Amino acid sequence: MDTLDAIDMKILQALQEDARLNTKEIAHRIGLSVTPTYERLKKIERTGVIKNYVTLLDGEKIGKTLTVFCSVTLQLHSQRLIKQFETAIKKMEEVMECYHLAGTYDYMLKIVVDDMRSYQFFLTNKLAAVENIAQVHSSFVMTPVKQTTAFQLKLPS
Incomplete structure (x- = not known):
């Protein structure tokens, strides 16, 4: 474009x-x-600048009360195992976002579920079933301070 x-x-x-x-x-x-x-x-x-039109829901009002940021480290980093991990994550409805990182962790997942019991089920029955995960660290959101989907646009002069 x-x-x-x-x-x-x-x-x-x-x-x-x-x-x-x-x-x-x-x-x-x-x-x-x-x-x-x-x-x-x-x-x-x-041109694809607009990827999609969506409706943003209030998670609290639909019973999604627990947001978890989950850092994942893989055991091995072969192309096949990375692709396998990413394919599995894409199928998990609880995972709202997933980022492949450089640094301490390999992936950062944003997971939204009903409550702690739902997260425990997700962790033990879904995430733990994925091959090649070495470590998982979970951080629980206490209070969202800022949530936005809007990019800051610089208007040409």
């Missing part, structure tokens, strides 16, 4: 604030007519 210009960035900022906005509402916010706004939005979508 060509570089994003100031108008494209304004479209992205508006959608990060409220993904439910329709093209007319976006056009009004950014000061452009509907047709060019629509064309720009479709171009941005085609």
Whole structure:
């Protein structure tokens, strides 16, 4: 894609604030007519800058009261075993995010479950069943201080 210009960035900022906005509402916010706004939005979508449109839920209100950051160290680091681990993690619904790291741990998982009993079940019946895990360290969220999905966008001058 060509570089994003100031108008494209304004479209992205508006959608990060409220993904439910329709093209007319976006056009009004950014000061452009509907047709060019629509064309720009479709171009941005085609290039993959916008990966998806989602609804963010309040975990507490749907019974997901425990968030755990789980650091995982693998025993061996062959390409086959890394791919096997990542494939297994992708299938686990409790894992909301997974990052391959450089440093002390090999992976960082964000796991969200109903409660401690659910986490214990996940840990002993799902994660422990994955081959090649050497260590698991769990850190439990007491209070979320900041949660955002919005990227800071630099608007071109």
